[in-house]
Amino acid sequence: MKLNFTDKGSGTAVILIHGMFGSLSNLGNLAKVLAQNYRVISVDLRNHGDSPHDDKMDLVLMAADIVSLIKELQLNSAILIGHSLGGKVAMQVALSRPELVEQLVVADIAPVDYPQTNNAPALDALNAVAGMQVASRSEADEIMSQHIADQMTRGFLLKNLVRQANGYFALKLNMVSISTNYGTSLVAAPAGLPFAGPTLFIKGETSAYIQEKHRPVINSLFPNAQLRVIADVGHWLHAEKPDTFNSLVSRFISAL
Secondary structure, X not given: OOOOEEEEOOOOEEEXXXXXXXXXHHHHHHHHHHOOOOEEEEXXXXXXXXXXXXXXXXXXXXXXXXXXXXXXXXXXXXXXXXXXXXXXXXXXXXXXXXXXXXEEEEEOOOOXXXXXXXXXXXXXXXXXXXXXXXXXXXXXXXXXXXOOOOHHHHHHHHXXXXXXXXXXXXXXXXXXXHHHHOXXXXXXXXXXXXXXXXEEEEEEOOOOOOOHHHHHHHHHHOOOEEEEEEOOOOOOHHHHXXXXXXXXXXXXXXXX
């Protein structure tokens, strides 16, 4: 699949991959910082942002999309940086096509199969909006508030709204495909041979996505990995403490 992307700066290529329900703008702050010294390619994953929609959606396919982009841009290799689902996609590329990955940065996700849960408020909120004719962002926010109390989370999800020709708002997300695959292929673990390249995992201190019990599998699949923790932040570490997050990433990739 040919993904939507932006391409800024020059030098060593860095590909930024957003998380679930996001778009290429989510890591925009990091992109601005890195574009001063690197060629930064920010992508929309399939079924997100302005990339094409497809019924099929799993880590192998999304990793193949990134590989296709690397080939399209005629890159020999790239530094991959991914948050959440984007981190899993980046890990899958590294585990299946290590020759294409110079360095790997994974933000607040582990290479494990997360248990399926019936408690998915973000999914419920987005499906509620998708099922209604929404005339304003405030109306969409009110619908989402019935499922999500946190305003920051709702604000993040509302970035997916776009006004249509008829005046109503719609989601750019392919909610049918995402909902179908949410509890199965999208929570699966990346798989492949160990990636020996330089790898940085960054954990939000209050987030449960990277736990001590995950360390053995991290070390097994990524033997050259290090872990850094950002204090007093959760899963949205790049948005909660952007300067700290950007500094950690910049120092890691520039040191090698």
